[in-house]
Amino acid sequence: MVEVVKGALSLGLLWAIMTIGVYITYRILSIADLTVEGSITLGAAIAAHAISSGMNPYLGTLIALFGGMAAGLCTGLLHTKLKIPALLSGILTMIALYSINLRVMGKANISLLRMENVYTVFENMGLEPTWATITLGAMSVLVIVCLLYWFFGTELGCAIRATGNNPYMVRAQGINTNTMIIIGLIISNGLVSLGGALIAQNQNFSDIGMGTGSIVIGLASVIIGEVLFGKRNFFMRLLSLVFGAITYRIIIAFVLKLGMHSNDLKLFTAITVAIALALPMIKDFVNPPKISIGEGEQDA
C-alpha cells in the first residue's frame, strides 16, 4: 500500500513537469497542442541516446529540453507564419517527430538498464531508487513552478497570458500575438520533453510508442488538479497541476491493483477525461439552474 503510493508519487512528480507543459498551451494559450505526444518521446529518445552513448546524463537531459523547445518552435511557425490551424500544426509536428525519434534512437527502443542516469547521484547518497526519483522530481518541479510563477508575472508573461485570453485586445496594445504564441509553445514543449527525458531514465528505457495518449494523461492531470485543488491564484494553480498529476498516478495505481488490465488503461483515461470535460453539462442536466420568475413576468 505504502509502496503503491510511493511509486505513484515518484511517477506523478515526473509527469507533473509534462502536465505543466500541457497547461501552458491548453489553458494559457487556449490551444490543444498535440505536439506533446511527439516531444515527450523526443525527450526520452534524446536522453536515452545520449546516456547509452556515454554522455553525462544531466547534459543529455538538458539537450532533451532544447530538443522539445525546437519542436515547439516548429509547431509555432507552422501555426503563425503558415496560418495552419493550431490543432493540425501540432499533429504535423507530432507525426514528423515519429520519424525523427526513430532516427535519434536508431531503433524502436533503447534500454538504459545499469547505466548511470540523473538519479544515480541520489542513489549513491544512500537513497533507495524510488526516493531518489521523488527527491529529484520534487526539486525539479519546485524550481519549474517558481520560475514559471515569476515568468508569467513579468511584462512578457502577462502578454502571453493575455494572448490566450483575447488576441484582439493584445494586438491593439501593440503586442505581436504570433511571437507570444511561439514563445508559449517553445516553453510548453521544452517542459514536456524534459519530463520525457526524466521518465525514460526512471523506467530505464525509451520507447517509440511512449508518447501515445500522453496529451490525454496531461489533460486528465490538469483537470483533476483544477477540480480537486482549486484555482485561486496563479501559484496555487501551478501547484494544483502537480497535485493533479500525482493524484492521477495514484488513481491509476489503484485501478491496476483492483485488477484492471493494463491494456485497458488508455480507455479508462480517455473516459475519465471525457466525463471531466462534460462535467459542467452533466451538472446542468442533473440539477438545472433555477430561474426565478417574478409575478409580473408570468404568463396570464
Added chain:
Amino acid sequence: MLRIDGVYKVFNPGTVNQKTALRNVSLTMKEGDFITLIGGNGAGKSTLLNCIAGVYGVDKGSINIAEVDVTKLTEYKRAAFLGRVFQDPMMGTASDMILEENLALALRRGKARGLRWGISNKEREVYRELLSHLGLGLEHRLNVKVKLLSGGQRQAITLLMATLNKPKVLLLDEHTAALDPKTASIVLDLTERLIHENGLTTLMVTHNMRDAIRYGNRLIMMHDGRIFLDIQGEEKKKLTVEELLARFGSASGQEFSYDRALLS
C-alpha cells in the same frame, strides 16, 4: 496628425461577393480634431477605422499617422500610435485577467515587453487615482477579474486603457452601441472628458445622429464607401438632425434611409 490619401479597400476581389468598401477616401485630421463619423450600414465607417488600425491592409492609397507612413505596418506595430475602443465591450479587455493587469498591459502599449515585473506598486497608485475619476467605484476593484464587470464598466476601462499612454489618434468604433441608453450617455460623457483633458485627436464612429452633432468639432458622413459630407467649425455647431438629413439627400441624390439613425 492623421492623413489618409486616396484609400481603396476591396473585399473578396475577383469573386461574386466582391465589394468595394472604400472608394478613394481622403481625410486629413489636425491635432486636437474630434471627428464624428456617421453613415448607414455598409457605408464603410468601420472599414475605414480598421484600415487606419491596420486590421486590414489597403488596396491603394496611403495612411500617415504623425508624419509616419504606416500603410505597410502591421496592426500591432501601428498600435504604438493608436488608442482603440471597440463596439463589443468584451473585445477591449482580457476578461480572465484582473483589472490592474489589463491596465498594465495598456500602459506599455507600443513598448517592448521584457522580463521586468508586469505591474509596479507605483503604477497601482496611478491606476487607483485614475479609476476614481471615472466615478464607477472601480478604484477598489483592481484585483477583480474583468469578466465580472458590466459592459458599461468594461467600456469605461477600455477607454481609460486607450488613453493611458496618450495615443496620437483615438479610434472609437461605435463604442456605445452595445450599451443601454443610460450607460451609453455616461460612457459618452466620459469619452468627451478624457478627450478634452488629454487634448486627443479623435475619430468616433456612431450610428446616432444626435451624438454625431452634439460631440466633436467636425462631422463626416460616409455613404457607399465615400465621404459625402464634411462639416466643421461654426457650421457644425449650428447643425440640426433635419438639416443633416436634407444635406445628405442633396449630396447623395437619395434619401438617407436608415431606421436606427432616424429613430434615435
